[in-house]
Amino acid sequence: MIKYTAIILAAGQGKRMLAGRNKQFLLIDQQPLILHTLSVFDADDWCEEIVLVTNERERSEMEALLASSPINKDVRLVDGGAERQDSVFEGLKAIRHTELPVFIHDGARPFVKADRLHELAECTSEKQAALLAVPVTDTIKQKQGNHLTTLDRKTLWAAQTPQAFSYPLIHKAHQEARERGYYGTDDASLVEQLGKEVAIVKGSYDNIKLTTPEDLHKAESYVKNQRERKVEDPSMFRIGQGFDVHQLTEGRKCIIGGVEIPYEKGLLGHSDADVLLHTVADACLGAIGEGDIGKHFPDTDAEFKDADSGKLLQHVWTIVKERGYTLGNMDCTVIAQAPKMAPYIEEIQSNIARLLDVEVGRINVKATTTEKLGFTGRKEGIAAQAVVLLQNNQQS
Numbered sequence: 134m135i136k137y138t139a140i141i142l143a144a145g146q147g148k149r150m151l152a153g154r155n156k157q158f159l160l161i162d163q164q165p166l167i168l169h170t171l172s173v174f175d176a177d178d179w180c181e182e183i184v185l186v187t188n189e190r191e192r193s194e195m196e197a198l199l200a201s202s203p204i205n206k207d208v209r210l211v212d213g214g215a216e217r218q219d220s221v222f223e224g225l226k227a228i229r230h231t232e233l234p235v236f237i238h239d240g241a242r243p244f245v246k247a248d249r250l251h252e253l254a255e256c257t258s259e260k261q262a263a264l265l266a267v268p269v270t271d272t273i274k275q276k277q278g279n280h281l282t283t284l285d286r287k288t289l290w291a292a293q294t295p296q297a298f299s300y301p302l303i304h305k306a307h308q309e310a311r312e313r314g315y316y317g318t319d320d321a322s323l324v325e326q327l328g329k330e331v332a333i334v335k336g337s338y339d340n341i342k343l344t345t346p347e348d349l350h351k352a353e354s355y356v357k358n359q360r361e362r363k364v365e366d367p368s369m370f371r372i373g374q375g376f377d378v379h380q381l382t383e384g385r386k387c388i389i390g391g392v393e394i395p396y397e398k399g400l401l402g403h404s405d406a407d408v409l410l411h412t413v414a415d416a417c418l419g420a421i422g423e424g425d426i427g428k429h430f431p432d433t434d435a436e437f438k439d440a441d442s443g444k445l446l447q448h449v450w451t452i453v454k455e456r457g458y459t460l461g462n463m464d465c466t467v468i469a470q471a472p473k474m475a476p477y478i479e480e481i482q483s484n485i486a487r488l489l490d491v492e493v494g495r496i497n498v499k500a501t502t503t504e505k506l507g508f509t510g511r512k513e514g515i516a517a518q519a520v521v522l523l524q525n526n527q528q529s
């Protein structure tokens with residue numbers, strides 16, 4: 134667990150929302166926007182300190198809102214400034230745990246998820262500066278006069294928040310920007326101005342900033358959709374199954390269950406094509422109702438080209454754990470005419486146990502041929518199946 138502090142910005146006016154008042158107080162699913170945002174950080178054990186930057190004129194209203202809210206953590210209020218950047222600086226001055234990485238987050242982004250916060254914390258503790266961002270999906274044109282230029286979409290990322298930094302670095306970046314009279318539209322840009330690298334942690338397209346009235350409608354339907362998907366009384370156990378196939382081809386490695394198996398052919402795929410770890414990840418996602426790995430790691434995304442499937446499985450497992458589940462047990466079958474799997478089964482079981490940080494006794498891996506029948510029998514490909522049983526600890 135990497136502890137962090139959070140500055141939540143709510144001192145704007147929300148002019149583009151056209152609501153005649155600061156959008157932070159507008160209701161989404163009968164709860165003010167700012168409470169949705171604060172509750173994410175309130176629920177996150179990694180978050181050690183919260184500073185809420187508010188508008189001087191709205192301070193008493195905000196205090197009253199917090200007093201009657203279900204937020205448990207102590208939320209320290211400070212008055213913001215004229216521009217977002219001024220508000221961040223006021224927030225920075227109020228932070229007490231300056232030894233921890235500081236997250237700067239728009240109060241107007243209520244849908245950021247704990248798994249993104251944790252990946253950001255891990256990245257920041259290593260790299261000093263990081264932000265959540267998503268690849269741009271539209272084609273972006275730059276207009277200068279009447280002249281249009283089309284930018285190379287492959288290089289473009291849409292910046293989100295939180296943006297996270299070591300405290301001394303972001304304090305220095307803000308201090309120097311103030312001295313130069315530079316105003317950026319985000320905090321990472323101030324660090325970029327110092328010539329320092331800022332790392333990207335992939336965010337989610339759901340992490341929208343509520344800016345215009347249309348965003349309010351999107352937020353309402355997002356919350357409604359989340360509520361409908363939520364199982365109010367999650368059962369003690371959830372079961373999931375996975376199935377995957379990869380083609381055997383020359384010139385590729387044959388990696389199964391994280392073990393590189395010597396064989397004349399290897400498995401073809403966008404990632405390292407580890408058919409068994411993909412199956413296990415799918416079974417885990419299936420058990421928590423989170424779709425499949427295609428949804429989380431699209432094979433159109435260059436980031437996952439030749440990706441280590443062990444890392445993908447660990448990411449999936451973080452999501453499972455954050456939902457409060459642990460592994461009951463898992464049973465997997467590798468369906469391969471060749472290579473012979475028996476010599477590698479124990480190593481594969483240990484590998485999966487290590488990736489999930491569980492006892493190896495909870496993992497069973499077996500292998501079968503299909504008696505030379507079908508595509509596996511003809512050695513054209515390898516298939517794998519898995520079932521997992523998850524146990525909900527929050528219930529017990």
Ligand SMILES: Nc1ccn([C@@H]2O[C@H](COP(=O)(O)OP(=O)(O)OP(=O)(O)O)[C@@H](O)[C@H]2O)c(=O)n1
Binds near residue numbers: 144216241342343344
């Ligand atoms: N002086 C400011 C301006 C903005 N913010 C905060 O920064 C976040 C992102 O800004 P934006 O979405 O632009 O919010 P507003 O400034 O409120 O909106 P608008 O620009 O439409 O007036 C918001 O949570 C907003 O409350 C702030 O704390 N202090």
Ligand SMILES: C[C@](O)(CO)[C@H](O)COP(=O)(O)O
Binds near residue numbers: 217344
């Ligand atoms: C910080 C930010 O949310 C990243 O996308 C964005 O730049 C804030 O801009 P705004 O003009 O204050 O909405």
